[in-house]
Amino acid sequence: MIKLWPAIDLINATSVRLTEGKYDSEEKMPRSAEESIQFYNQYNCVDRIHIVDLIGAKQQSSIEQDYIKDLRTLTDKPIEVGGGIRSVKTIEAYFNDGIDYCIIGTKGIQDLEWLAEMAHQFPNRLYLSVDAYRREVKINGWEQDAELDLFELIEKIESLPIGGIIYTDISKDGRLEGPNFEITGQLVNATQKSVVASGGIRHQQDLEKLESLGVSAAIVGKAAHNPTFWEGLS
Helix, strand or coil: CCEEEEEEEEECCEEEEEECCEEEEEEECCCCHHHHHHHHHCCCCECCEEEEEHHHHHHCCCCCHHHHHHHHCCCCCCEEEECCCCCHHHHHHHHHCCCCEEEECHHHHHCHHHHHHHHHHCCCCEEEEEEEECCEEEECCCCEEEEEEHHHHHHHHCCCCCCEEEEEECCCCCCCCCCCHHHHHHHHHHCCCCEEEECCCCCHHHHHHHHHCCCCEEEECHHHHCHHHHCCCC
C-alpha cells in the first residue's frame, strides 16, 4: 500500500487546516496536535507524520520549533517538518531535536544553488515541497507567484540527492474534492525522484488511484480527521 503521512498544520501551537492555502480560511481541527499524534501512533500504515509551521512559512522563519520539539517526544514514528526553513542553522536545529526529515519550499525554489549545497550536506533527508496552482509554482506561504513552471523546476533539481518531491495543487487543498491526478501522474513520469501527493485527498480510493500512478506517499490533511477514512486500515 502507498505510504500514509498524515498532516498536522500548526498556527500558534494549534492544529488547523486552511482551504486553498488562504490564511483567512483557518479552521481549528477537532483533535489537538498531541491527540492527533497519539491517534496516528496506533496505525502501522502511518509511516511518517508531516508537520507544517504555517506562520513560519508566511513569516519566512521557524516559529513553532520549541513546540515541535515537544511533539517529537510523543511518537517513535519518523517526523518531517516544513514551514519557514531557510537556513542551515534551522535544518541542523530540527535534526538535533530528533526530527528525521526537513521540507524545503520557497528558499530552495528561489535559490537552487543553496538547495544543492543543503542536499549534499544532508543527502536524502530533505524534501522539496512544490506548491502550485496546477503548474504555476507559488512561494512564501502560497501568497506569491514564483513565475516558474512545475516541470521546468523538476528538471533543474533532478540530479540533487533529495528524498523526494512533495506536490500540492493548492486549488485542491482543503476542499476534499480529490487530488490533481492528472498533473501528479505527469510528475511521476517526469522524474526519477519519489513523488509525494498532497492536497484534496478524500478516502482510500484516492490513495489507491495515486498508488496506481506510481506515487510513493500521500499526505492526508482534513480527511485524516474523518473516522471513515481509517476504516479497515491497521
